[in-house]
Amino acid sequence: MTHLGFLAVAALLVVPASAALLLIGLSSYRFGARLNVGAAFISLLAALSLFSTRPEANLYLRVDDFNVYLIALNNLVSFTTSVFSAGYIGHELETGRLTPKYLRFYHAMYQALIFAMNLALLANNIGLLWVAIELATLITVLMVGIYRTQAALEAAWKYFILGSLGIALALFGTILVYLAAQPVMGQGLPAMAWDQLLANAARFEPALLNLAFIFLLLGYGTKAGLVPLHAWLPDAHAEGPTPISAVLSGLLLNVALYAVLRFKMLMSANPAALTPGPLLVGVGVVSLLFAALMIYRRGDIKRLFAYSSIEHMGIITFAFGMGGPLANFAGLLHMTMHSLTKSAIFFTVGHISQAKGTQRISTIRGLTATHPALGWGLVTGVIAIVGMPPFGVFMSEFLLVSSTFARQPLLALLLVLGLLLAFGTLLWRLHGMAFGESHGASTQVHASLLPMLTHLGLVLMAGIWLPGPLVAWFQHVAVLLG
C-alpha cells in the first residue's frame, strides 16, 4: 500500500517538473496550454490518491494529516487555474500583450511553480522547505514581470527585493533552529527533519528557538503578505497575468503560512519557549485592520482584491494565533474557503479586465447588464468573500468571531471592526462595478466559466453542508495544531 503512496508522491514532483521541461521546448501554444492542463490534472489525481494511501515519512519528504489536504487543495486550484489560463492566455495572444515565445516560457514556469509548491508542502526537511519556497519566489518574480511594462517591471523588482529579503531572514531562522537542535540531536540530517525536531523540541534551548521563530515569522510572513512586509503583494497581483494572481493569492500565500505553522508547532512543543500565539494574533489583527482600511481607496480592480487577500491572511493568522480546537478549525476552513473564493474572483476579474480593456474600477460599470455571466459571477464571488451566508467563508468567520468573543471579547471587537470595514467597502465598490450605467469600450470575451463555477459551487456547498469525514478530519488537525 505504501508503495502506491510513494508513487503518488513521486508523481506530484516528477509530473510538474518534467512537464516544465517539455513545455520549454513546445512552440505551439495551443498544445502547450493543453499539456499544462493535462499535467495539472495528473498531479491532482496523485494528490487525491494520498487520502487513501500515503508513504512512510523519510528524512526529506513526509505526508501527514496536516499537509495532505493542503496538497489536495493546491493541486485542485492549480488544475482549475490552468483551465482558466488556457482561455485567458489565448486572448492575451490575440491582443498582442504576449508573444508565443513568452507563452512557452509562461507555461513552463507555471508547471515549475506547481512543482515548487508541492515540494514545499511535502518537505519534511526544513532546509528543503526553504529551498522550495525560495524557488517558488524566484519563479513568481519572473512571471510577475512577464508583460514587461514599466509597472510590471517595478512590481517584479519590488517583489524580488522584498521576497528575497524575507527568504534570507527565513534561512537565518532555519539555521538557528538547526543550532538549537544540534546539541540535543547530534549533527547531520535528522536535526533538520521536521518530525524528529518535533519529537525532541521539548529539550531544545528555548532562547535560541524564540529568536529563530522571530526570524521565521518575519521571513515567511513576508511571503504570506503579512503587514508590515506586505508592500510587494498588491503590485505583484495587479501587474502580473491574472492566472498568476489567482495562484499567488489562492496558493502561494497558503504555502508560506503553512511554513509558519510548522514552526509554530515546534514552538508549542517546547514548554519553556515563548508562546507564538500572541505574536500571530498581533500580526493578524494589524494586517486585517490595515488591509481593511486600504481597500477603501483602491482604483485598480486587481489591487482591490489583492488587499482583500492581505485582509484574509490576517484573519487566518489571527485564527491560528488564538489557537485551541475551535479557532484552529476556523483557520483551516478559512484557508480552504479563501483559496477557492479568491481564485474564483480572480478568474472573473481576469475576463472582466479583458472585456473592458482596463483594470480601472472607475471605467468598469454596469457589468451585470453588458456581461451578465461575468457580472453575476463577480457579485457572487464578492458576496462569498465578504462573509455573507450561505457561503463557506461565513461559516469560518462566524466560528472564529464567536470563539474569540468567548475568550477575548476585546480582541473580537477589533476582529469584527476589520471584517465590517472590509465588508462595507468591498460591497460599495462592487455596487458600482456590477450595476450602474455602463460606459466605456467593451467587447465580448470567450470566457470559460467552468473553473469559477466549480470553485463557487464548492464554497456554497461548504457553507450549507460540510461532509462528516471532512469535519472529523479538520477537528483532528485542529487538535494537532494546538
Place this chain on the structure above:
Amino acid sequence: MHGLAFDIAHLLAGGMVIVSFMLLYQDRVYALLKVFALHSLVLALAVGWQAHIQNAPHLYVTAAIALIFKAIIIPTALYRIVRRLGIHRTLEVVGGVGRDMLAGTGLVALAILVMLPVTATADPLAREDLAFALAVILLGLLLMVVRHNAISLVIGFMSLENGLVLAAAGARGMPLAVEISVAFSVLIALIVIGVFLFRIRERFDSVDMQAMDTFREERRR
C-alpha cells in the same frame, strides 16, 4: 592550538564585519564592486578555515563556491553590466556617511547583544560566528535601505547572503544541501538581476530606483 584556531576564525569573521562597513561608505560603483569581491574573499577564507577546524570537507566546497562565484564571477559580471549600460559611476549617498556608520555600529552592538545571551550554552566558536554573521546580515540590510541605486541594492543583498553562508558554516555539521542551495540561489539571483538591469535600463534610462516611483498607482491617476 585550539586557542589559535579560535582566534583565526574570530579574525576572519570579524574581518567580514569590517568589510561590510567598508561597503557602507563607498561612493563609486566600481569601488563598491571591488569591496564586495573582497567581502566574498574573506568569506571564502572564513568558511575554508571552518572546514579545516571542523574537519568538514563539504565546507571546502562552500568556500570554493564563495571564491569562484561571489569573489570572481559575480563582481566581474556586474562590472561588465555597469560598463555596458554606462551607468553613472558615482553613487548618490543619501544622508551622510557618518550617520550610516553610526547606525551600522548600533546594529553590530544589537547583533552581539541579541546573539550572545541566547546562545549561552552553545559551542563558543559557533556563538561568536553567529553574532558576526547576524551583524553582517544587518549591515547588508542597512546598505539596502540607505541607498536608492539598483547596484547598491544588489550588493547589499549579496553581502547579506554572505552573512547567511557564514552562519551556516558556523553551525557544526549542517547538511550540505543548504549551502549548495544558497550558492544556487545567488546564481539564479544574478541571472534575474542581470535581466532586470537590462530591462530597467531599457525602460527608464536609469537604475535609480526613485525614477520608478512615478509609476505607483496613486500617481498614475
